[in-house]
Amino acid sequence: MSFNGYRDLIEKGDTVVLYLTINQIYSIQAEPKTTNKKGNLIENVFQTPYGALKCEDLIGKPYGSKITLSKGWGYILQPTPELWTITLPHRTQIIYTPDISMIILQLEIVPGSTVIESGTGSGSLSHALIRAVKPHGHLHTFDFHEVRANTAREEFKSHGLEEYVSVQHRDVCENGFGEHLKNKANSIFLDLPHPWLAIPHAVGSLKESGGRLCSFSPCIEQVQKSCLVLSKLGFQEIETIEVLQTQYNVQSRNLPVLNLDFVKTEKEEGKVEKKEKETIKTVTCIPPNSLPGHTGYLTFATLPPIWARTLQFNINDDDCEN
Ligand SMILES: C[S@@+](CC[C@H](N)C(=O)[O-])C[C@H]1O[C@@H](n2cnc3c(N)ncnc32)[C@H](O)[C@@H]1O
Structure with a gap:
């Protein structure tokens, strides 16, 4: 509990x-x-x-x-969801806290939100989503791997979270998110190999007043296919970002003081005045020697309210190929 x-x-x-x-x-x-x-x-x-x-x-x-x-x-x-993310038993690749915080912010998830997630995987993101929607909201999470779906359900139960989450064993690319979630979700998150196949189903599951969608993909080709489908379905504000955490080293350093008199004398009088270099001890940021590696791209998009949609729902089969 x-x-x-x-x-x-x-x-x-x-x-x-x-x-x-x-x-x-x-x-x-x-x-x-x-x-x-x-x-x-x-x-x-x-x-x-x-x-x-x-x-x-x-x-x-x-x-x-x-x-x-x-x-x-x-x-x-x-x-906490953050400690769970760094200690949980890995059944799949997982989403880490820097990406999770951006997902919750950009999907505008608040207590009371109804959120759809697929795939559930190891439940790393799910734990943070559940905390964000509690106590009146709900997370509906889907995975087409039966053992993973069952294990996640058991885990949520043993963590005392079962009233805030429903786990379903389902292929969301083939079968969508189900009639029971028609026009119910405030936001949808996808961490799937073929997200562009699930995006058309997301349109019918988001609320009539519209909503936000996020897709996490490690490869830019997946992002390209998803963005194409998102724009054909009338999603707006389509934006892809990568969250790269950079750690700066804060140190006290002796820095030279800029001597403006010296510059003036040299220019105007044509002579070089020799002065001792003055330094001042100051707190400064040292950039890191190496940058963090690539994790994945986060593509965010907004589905406008139903009355504002001037879109064509028929997307080409070519856009949905694997
Ligand atoms: C990378 S994992 C998700 C990890 C999860 N976001 C986390 O933080 O723990 C991707 C999951 O998507 C599931 N999956 C792949 N294709 C699917 C589909 N068409 N429908 C439902 N689940 C799917 C896989 O079984 C896998 O468990």
Whole structure:
């Protein structure tokens, strides 16, 4: 239940984040027992570089407290979508927090929003979407991989989030998002290999008052095909961006002071006046030596209200080829 609101003490079954160092953060279950590969019930012990942790010992401890391991210590934290993203079990490629924050901002997702997502994948984005739509909104997430859809449903349930999310096993490119979501969604997010095949279905699922769509694609060819379909369907404000996080190093440095008198003397009197270079200690930003690598393109678009649409709904088959 630990994702659904804050509380002081860890309860049995909670997902807990164990923080050792900035690069050693893990999600663990506060369950006394676990099943091994042979299917036998055994004691749940989590091994870390600083020794073993009996998961049973977590129960009843305050969130945020220090915990002793057999060869060191760590902190036990309340899970958040951000911590889940960096500790979750990967079943697919996932979307990371810099992109997630841009998606939530650009899709204008607020408490009460109805949001459609496909594919669900490992549920990294889903957890952040659920937190953004809570407590009155809902996330409808789709994946055509049955095991992934079922695993995500179980995971949401064990995190106490089931009332805010519906998981469906469905091929959204073939079958769309279903009659039950006709004109229901405020926004739609696609992380699919062939998003241009799902975009025509998105038109009927967005509200009659219009809405926002985002498609995440690693390759520019996918972006080109999607943009073509979006514009043919009457989407507007089509924009593709890439979120690249750049870390600047803030340091105190001695910088030379610009001597304007020196420049004037040299120009006007034709002689060079020798002066000692003055420096001043100042706080400055050092740009990084290397830039972050490519993650993916985020294409955003707005579907105008139904009365304002002067569009042709028939798109060429060529535009929807794989
Ligand atoms: C890269 S993963 C999504 C990761 C997810 N955004 C996350 O942050 O964890 C893409 C998912 O889309 C699903 N998928 C691919 N084509 C699909 C389709 N036509 N309909 C529904 N799901 C599809 C795949 O099974 C896969 O799980």
